[in-house]
Amino acid sequence: xxxxxKKNFNYKNIDLLKRxxxxxxxxxxxxxxxxxxxxxxKLTKSxxxxxxxxxxxxxxxxx
Amino acid sequence: xxxxxxxxxxxxxxxxxFDDFESKFSKVLADIGFETKRLENIGRRQLAYSILNHNxxxxxxxxxxxxxxxxxELETKLKYDTAVIRSLLLKVDTLSLEDSLLMIxxxxxKKAPExxxxxxxxxxxxxxxxxxxxxxEDTNTTETE
Numbered sequence: 317x318x319x320x321x322k323k324n325f326n327y328k329n330i331d332l333l334k335r336x337x338x339x340x341x342x343x344x345x346x347x348x349x350x351x352x353x354x355x356x357x358k359l360t361k362s363x364x365x366x367x368x369x370x371x372x373x374x375x376x377x378x379x
Numbered sequence: 380x381x382x383x384x385x386x387x388x389x390x391x392x393x394x395x396x397f398d399d400f401e402s403k404f405s406k407v408l409a410d411i412g413f414e415t416k417r418l419e420n421i422g423r424r425q426l427a428y429s430i431l432n433h434n435x436x437x438x439x440x441x442x443x444x445x446x447x448x449x450x451x452e453l454e455t456k457l458k459y460d461t462a463v464i465r466s467l468l469l470k471v472d473t474l475s476l477e478d479s480l481l482m483i484x485x486x487x488x489k490k491a492p493e494x495x496x497x498x499x500x501x502x503x504x505x506x507x508x509x510x511x512x513x514x515x516e517d518t519n520t521t522e523t524e
Contacts, residue, residue: 326480328440328479328480328481329480330480330481330484331480331484365467365469367427368465368467369386369388369438369465369467370388370426370427370428370430370436370465371427371481372427373427373428374428378427378428378429379429
């Protein structure tokens, strides 16, 4: 994942964010994905924004 | 003055009347002292989950500059605007004046259907003869045995 270190975690970059959520929509922990602590904070924030804007699901069981 | 990024999800049924909404909304923005630096009309998009029984939404991203007092007012106005399904006003350090990834994606999605229509017939023609050959070979081998 070292090549992702420079990548911008932004709520509009959905394809990148999708790689950091599980099939059920959970955010993958930093200890699994080897994202640095600072990057993980940005990642988490942008995933949560993307969820609010219905760009990403909160869960796989949305009715 | 602060920089703001405003993302709106509009009612998809009104997506054809976007120009009307835009002209009204630009007046609202001007009233509260906001200046539009950039407007991205992304268009209809599938929602990841349904909002107010809508499965699709019309996405718009505004890059704005304006006073902090206006930001509060803007949020309350958006809250009571029935055309807006969901809105998010973010304060940003620098405005992004280039095409966002969502915009690029929607543009590619519009191009893609044409490409897909062209490719399947070629694929079918290339694939079909092969199974026939396989069947023919199989029958030959069974006959010799």
